[in-house]
Amino acid sequence: MQKKLDRGEDPFLTGRMGVAFVRGLQGDDPKYLKVVATPKHYVVHSGPEPDRHSFDAVIDERDFRESYLPHFEACVVEGNASSVMCAYNRYMGEACCGSSLLLTPILRKEWGFGGYVVSDCGAIDDISAGHKIVATSAQAAALAVKSGCDLSCGHEYKTLLEAVQTGLISEKEIDVSVKRLFRARFRLGMFDPPEMVSYANIPYSVVDSESHKNLALEAARKSIVLLKNDKNTLPLNKGLKTIAVIGPNASDVEVLLGNYNGTPSHPVTPLQGIIDKVGPATKVLYALGCEWAANMPVLEVIPETVFSSSDGGKKVRGLKGEYFKNRDFQGEPAFVRIDKNIGFNWWDAAPDPRFDSDNFGVRWTGEFVPPISGTYMLGGEGFNGFRLFLDDRIFVQFDGTHHPRKTYKSADLVRGKSYKIKLEFFERAGDAHIKLLWRPPGADLKAEALAKARRAEAVILVMGLSPRLEGEEMDVPVEGFAGGDRLTLDLPAIQEDLIKSVAGLGKPVVLVLLNGSAVAVNWAAEHIPAIVEAWYPGQAAGRAIADVLFGDSNPGGRLPVTFYRSAGDLPPFKDYRMKGRTYRYFEGEPLYPFGFGLSYTKFEYSNLVVPKSLNRNQGFTVTVDVQNTGARAGDEVVQLYFSDVEATVPVPLRSLKGFERVFLNPGEKRAIRFELKPEVFSLIDKNFKRTIEPGIFEIAVGGCQPGARGKRVETSGPLLTARIEVR
Numbered sequence: 191m192q193k194k195l196d197r198g199e200d201p202f203l204t205g206r207m208g209v210a211f212v213r214g215l216q217g218d219d220p221k222y223l224k225v226v227a228t229p230k231h232y233v234v235h236s237g238p239e240p241d242r243h244s245f246d247a248v249i250d251e252r253d254f255r256e257s258y259l260p261h262f263e264a265c266v267v268e269g270n271a272s273s274v275m276c277a278y279n280r281y282m283g284e285a286c287c288g289s290s291l292l293l294t295p296i297l298r299k300e301w302g303f304g305g306y307v308v309s310d311c312g313a314i315d316d317i318s319a320g321h322k323i324v325a326t327s328a329q330a331a332a333l334a335v336k337s338g339c340d341l342s343c344g345h346e347y348k349t350l351l352e353a354v355q356t357g358l359i360s361e362k363e364i365d366v367s368v369k370r371l372f373r374a375r376f377r378l379g380m381f382d383p384p385e386m387v388s389y390a391n392i393p394y395s396v397v398d399s400e401s402h403k404n405l406a407l408e409a410a411r412k413s414i415v416l417l418k419n420d421k422n423t424l425p426l427n428k429g430l431k432t433i434a435v436i437g438p439n440a441s442d443v444e445v446l447l448g449n450y451n452g453t454p455s456h457p458v459t460p461l462q463g464i465i466d467k468v469g470p471a472t473k474v475l476y477a478l479g480c481e482w483a484a485n486m487p488v489l490e491v492i493p494e495t496v497f498s499s500s501d502g503g504k505k506v507r508g509l510k511g512e513y514f515k516n517r518d519f520q521g522e523p524a525f526v527r528i529d530k531n532i533g534f535n536w537w538d539a540a541p542d543p544r545f546d547s548d549n550f551g552v553r554w555t556g557e558f559v560p561p562i563s564g565t566y567m568l569g570g571e572g573f574n575g576f577r578l579f580l581d582d583r584i585f586v587q588f589d590g591t592h593h594p595r596k597t598y599k600s601a602d603l604v605r606g607k608s609y610k611i612k613l614e615f616f617e618r619a620g621d622a623h624i625k626l627l628w629r630p631p632g633a634d635l636k637a638e639a640l641a642k643a644r645r646a647e648a649v650i651l652v653m654g655l656s657p658r659l660e661g662e663e664m665d666v667p668v669e670g671f672a673g674g675d676r677l678t679l680d681l682p683a684i685q686e687d688l689i690k691s692v693a694g695l696g697k698p699v700v701l702v703l704l705n706g707s708a709v710a711v712n713w714a715a716e717h718i719p720a721i722v723e724a725w726y727p728g729q730a731a732g733r734a735i736a737d738v739l740f741g742d743s744n745p746g747g748r749l750p751v752t753f754y755r756s757a758g759d760l761p762p763f764k765d766y767r768m769k770g771r772t773y774r775y776f777e778g779e780p781l782y783p784f785g786f787g788l789s790y791t792k793f794e795y796s797n798l799v800v801p802k803s804l805n806r807n808q809g810f811t812v813t814v815d816v817q818n819t820g821a822r823a824g825d826e827v828v829q830l831y832f833s834d835v836e837a838t839v840p841v842p843l844r845s846l847k848g849f850e851r852v853f854l855n856p857g858e859k860r861a862i863r864f865e866l867k868p869e870v871f872s873l874i875d876k877n878f879k880r881t882i883e884p885g886i887f888e889i890a891v892g893g894c895q896p897g898a899r900g901k902r903v904e905t906s907g908p909l910l911t912a913r914i915e916v917r
Contacts, residue, residue, distance in 0.1 A: 569598025
């Protein structure tokens with residue numbers, strides 16, 4: 191199981207999350223692993239996505255040690271991760287999966303790593319084909335194994351036989367990696383009777399158990415960040431007669447889950463969560479409003495009303511489904527039935543218990559009659575793959591081994607004309623699911639949304655991004671995006687236009703954002719009274735969002751990234767140096783700072799106790815009192831930051847060194863205690879060695895970070911500061 195560690199901006203926070211993630215995945219059995227946890231991508235891998243197969247990340251040793259390594263080290267040393275994935279790119283000229291520095295001297299010797307290293311998929315091929323470090327695949331494979339990359343996610347290690355025969359590597363050197371891989375398999379219990387392996391006895395039903403559903407809801411609630419709440423716009427009154435819910439993220443399941451995700455059995459969209467929350471007495475008016483972006487439509491399952499097929503000589507609605515016991519559609523189908531529309535999810539099973547869950551196929555045929563003339567988007571989403579034919583010609587197709595992807599293209603179709611349609615779905619591994627999707631022409635989405643907003647007492651705009659926009663791959667070119675990279679921090683222009691138009695109606699408006707990375711919602715921050723950041727909140731998203739909007743849950747999340755005003759505030763994307771980026775080095779004014787988040791209550795801090803002086807090798811304790819001075823119970827995230835005031839070398843402006851989330855009832859006060867090690871004072875000196883210099887350090891404790899305060903970020907009472915002299 192892989193955990194990405196190259197997507198945050200703070201090594202301390204990412205390290206704390208990573209250690210917890212690794213421990214949770216691997217379990218606490220003294221002999222067996224639940225799964226192998228694999229932190230990735232090691233290392234210096236967070237820059238331009240399209241160039242990752244050939245890019246050389248060049249930074250100095252200080253940035254390398256201060257910003258790019260600590261979270262990986264925490265996962266290995268504290269979390270005891272059993273695997274690490276090396277990155278596609280080069281670091282200082284060497285491919286990360288063939289590095290003489292990264293994989294053995296640092297990972298194994300400095301950190302004591304005893305597990306195995308696996309390449310990112312295809313990264314060994316990049317050593318020769320992308321980075322041009324060696325000429326052949328055999329040379330790349332030999333270099334990678336010798337450097338310490340034990341397992342290839344790809345085909346490249348098939349050339350190791352050639353590498354041995356030509357003297358590029360010895361069998362003894364290969365055996366080192368083989369032993370590491372078998373050791374992992376032993377720890378997974380693969381060679382022991384299942385009754386000996388505690389984790390082998392967990393039933394599959396546990397995954398979708400009620401307790402896990404409740405945990406998903408709790409996690410979603412706690413992750414939501416309240417960015418703005420002028421004049422107590424939130425929470426909304428459940429007694430509102432009419433509410434308009436508008437936006438491309440309001441009723442889409444995919445946007446709840448990000449990517450590299452499983453498929454939940456009962457996902458709840460924001461629209462459904464709001465409908466369930468307010469009940470039948472409140473009318474909820476829904477409108478899509480706009481697409482995610484120009485040329486990026488929101489696709490829906492095609493309804494049965496446009497399909498017809500023959501059933502025993504009689505014409506019926508729906509498509510004829512022929513279900514085969516093999517993925518090649520050989521022989522006669524096991525059974526035939528009429529399916530009204532194509533939106534199936536069989537998870538890790540099959541449509542019939544007689545089928546092999548990893549070897550079956552379904553062919554649907556019939557006629558498709560467009561209800562209006564115009565340009566349609568037609569396609570599907572399925573795993574492992576599908577082929578869609580229109581009038582006996584392949585229209586779109588997809589065959590994936592990694593993850594599903596919506597695949598579609600446009601077609602100009604004539605109203606009332608009958609088109610032959612055929613969809614072939616095939617399954618060979620993993621979960622099985624297939625949807626036949628469209629976006630019909632003709633609707634004026636914006637006009638529909640404004641009409642419904644005018645009828646409502648309040649409007650909830652559910653906007654943001656989508657994994658289709660900011661994921662690894664994109665099907666079509668979209669303005670502002672390049673191969674999964676964002677070229678701007680703004681929302682897509684079509685969404686910004688809708689937000690402004692709805693706000694212009696003068697209704698109370700709440701903006702709910704679903705996105706995986708920071709967005710520069712500058713206009714909304716000035717003009718929309720309430721803004722909620724919900725991220726990609728998982729299967730219980732709708733319930734959690736509705737709980738926050740209507741006051742059944744008090745938001746306590748804090749931003750784990752900086753929301754900048756513009757991409758122009760940042761250095762070039764290909765510059766991996768830390769200067770000018772992340773809250774630790776950024777000297778400008780962000781839109782919303784790292785660590786920021788509002789609440790429906792108020793918190794005050796007092797009685798900060800910090801030693802006035804101590805020896806450089808001495809640990810110490812920081813205590814502070816925090817009190818809920820408001821009228822509602824709620825969570826506060828107490829944050830502790832360090833600044834080295836007298837450093838002789840470049841250091842961060844400030845760095846998070848501790849945090850604790852605490853729930854307090856109205857009037858309740860609690861003492862928060864941080865136990866800190868002397869390493870918090872350390873820096874990388876002029877010789878690029880880690881050391882602790884004597885000098886003055888400033889400590890700040892409160893509900894936000896120091897140096898980023900103003901009318902927008904006053905989250906609580908005064909931020910308390912103190913100074914320590916280190917001798």
